[in-house]
Amino acid sequence: MIRHQPRLRALLSAGITLLLIMGLIASQWLLGDTPQQMQFDARLAPPSLAHWFGTDALGRELWARTLAGLSISFWVGCLAALLSTLIALSLAALAALSRRLDALVSLLIDTLLSVPHLILLMLIAFALGGGTQAVIIAVAATHWPSLARVLRAELLHLRQAPYVRISRALGKSRWFVLHSHLLPHLLPHCLIGALLLFPHAILHEAALTFLGFGLSPSQPAVGVLLAEAMRYLTGGYWWLGVFPGLGLLIMVLCFARLGSNLRRAL
């Protein structure tokens, strides 16, 4: 039944994602310092009723650390996606101003798109010396080109559109044209672009942290948890590797589905 109702589908996935976000925020309140609490009598304990996801080498609860890691990922991803949408929008607007600026912006887009994301991320994180700020900036600075390309094409197309030209010829102000003709077209693109950027941003943040360029190892980020798990892999401590990644997967999946459902519905 729901197959033929894309809008209902989008609403549903929005609801699920909202629940997830609220759960994450609530968990930050409720957890307190549980993610950092060490239990010396329960080191590397397998999952059980007492330790839901098991514990790590210092006896810290893995479920608490996973939740804490997910909320860090969420905030980093949010900020990075927001920042990169802003960059994309402003550069696209800049490109629409003059031909020379347009050439410059598209050269920049081509340049950034020709370096693999992860390498560019490493270069930027290296240049900024690591840490949370560096990760957010790096992720934001690498993810805007694809969205900017879409927005630029859309803007160039809109500028030539007959109704915009007629509107301007009729003597409407620039502000009126922007407000009533351009923005209604661009905002859905921005919203969905940001939503689709978000999963990428989270995944790249985790990857960067996993490789050791991102968040500091003292924070319970998902990348850090998985990098720790790597050391205990051959010992068969599977829970260390499985649960944090599963959490990340679920979060990313939620946002990715929401983005694509919304795109289909709008």
Next chain:
Amino acid sequence: MLTIEQLSLRLPHYGTGYAAWWKRSWATCLDNLSLHFLTGEVHALVGASGAGKSLLAYAIMGLLPASARLNGQLCYQGQLLDKRSQKTLRGRELALIPQSLNALDPLVRTQRQVAWAAERAGQSSGSARQSARQALDHYRLDTRAQQAYAHELSGGMARRVLTAMAHVSQAQLVIADEPTVGLDPHQRQRVLAALRDLADQGKTVILITHDLRHALPIADRVTIMRSGKLIETAPAHAFQGTGRSLTNAYSQALWLALPDNAFTLPKPCAASIADKAAGIKAQQEISVA
């Protein structure tokens, strides 16, 4: 041949406003149609754009989108048509000449496409190729056109290819959906003559068009449709003189509206049109100045 009884069709659509996010409403596209097609006739379906002519064709072929809701009965030679029987009859007994020239696959050469159509009608691949060549020759497409891609064909050539594809299937019921769009008078005559030919061979042709003028020379009977409803079915010879033998005012108006019928506008209407024309002319002069 084909009987349609109390056929209704609804398609889902979204309204405006916030309720559209979770509520879906239905648009009635065909409303309680009953029609009968005879063997060996050219039956024209005439109506304005959006009258539901093409949807009726798709309903007969069984090609409606999955979300469509269909009520009523279709009977083909005494056999009740449902999804499964339509699937087996398609291509063998029922053929459709689509309205759009984009229906030709742009990535496949002409002759091959026609041969595929023949294969789908049950021929072996060798004989399919041969009958494809014959059919294309019959519609006067030379070797160069037969080896061309769709974008290299002119509009008239593409139309003839589509007709050839319906021709090779040996179908008993051919539905031609607006086959005269975008053709010059000479080409149009040819396409229409080809359809008349098919009917004279004992097949049934349903000719869908919005222009009564194109339908009348070859049609045996004409059905007028308007916004999903059936207005009137009349023999083609009823459309003559002042159209007095037509029972419905809409079909009379449609007939009288043809330029050949010395149609004159009522006076107040003509005056307002003249006013408008003067206004437009004045505007143009201002803009030139």
Next chain:
Amino acid sequence: MALDVRLINFITQELAQGIAKRLARLTLVLLCVALVSFGLMMASPIDPIDAYLGPQMAQVSPEQRELIAQRWGFDAPPVVQFSHWLRQLLSGDLGWSHVYNQPVSEVIGQRFQRSIALLGGAWLLSALLGFSLGVVAGAKEGSTLDKIISTYAYITASTPAFWLAILAVLLFSVFLGWTPTCCAGPTGILSQQVSLAQRLHHLVLPIATLALLGIANITLHTRHRMLEFMRSEVATHAFAQGASRLDVAWRHGIRHACLPAMTLAFASLGELFGGSILIEQVFAYPGLGQATVAAGLRSDIPLLLGIALFTALFVSIGNLMADSLYGVIDPRIKLGDL
């Protein structure tokens, strides 16, 4: 006939011009990549002299530091350093990697040889499998097969590459013991003596993991194209001729979905390379990806710059191929442009 000859001349001329234009653009983009990455390196708070010295940092007097700075040109203004580096680059000298104690070009060459097996294998596998899965799923929307394939693709598209690699190691290497956990060959054997079978044994899991991730994108894209095609006028017309879904998908659909899939496969080389960095890290596979991480973590600036440029070249050529494919394959563009 004369017309045909002129036409062919015209086409080749167009083609040559197009290629020249693309190559010029490629050079410009690479120059920009060099500029941007060099700028980022200059902005880094890490002292290049410390990075050069490594652990011997404390044993060096300030005078010696100055000598080192003079020798390597660290004290010159950035513009001079950049032009110096660029001149070296053009003469084929990428600099000296202090992590591997080898010229950068040699490091990249050796490492890339190992990576190309991983990248190439995964690329081919993901393109072929992804395309066929996408065609099967898109041929009938909502069928059981479509549901299975698209669920699989949606999930793997959101899976972190390194997590999947960790799972693969856990399952196949640790618990089942089918494949080795690390490296490109058995430990303790010189790389020249590793047999082909051993090499393949070490490669199979990384390739499978990388391919598994690459499949998702191509599958989703191909499926989308197929769904679009199945609703198109061409498909409806084929159905009207009595064709089955299989017939329509096989005869028409594949032709229409093939080009976008190939384009995507070429355009996703960057993503593939990114994935290979993570996967090489998890499997401790000594390829270019691992060298990238080592260069970054241990501040080997020349190597990092070299790799950035090399991968940019690699990805740009992929993009170039993706752009040119349409002109070569699609009959509409061959003559449609004229």
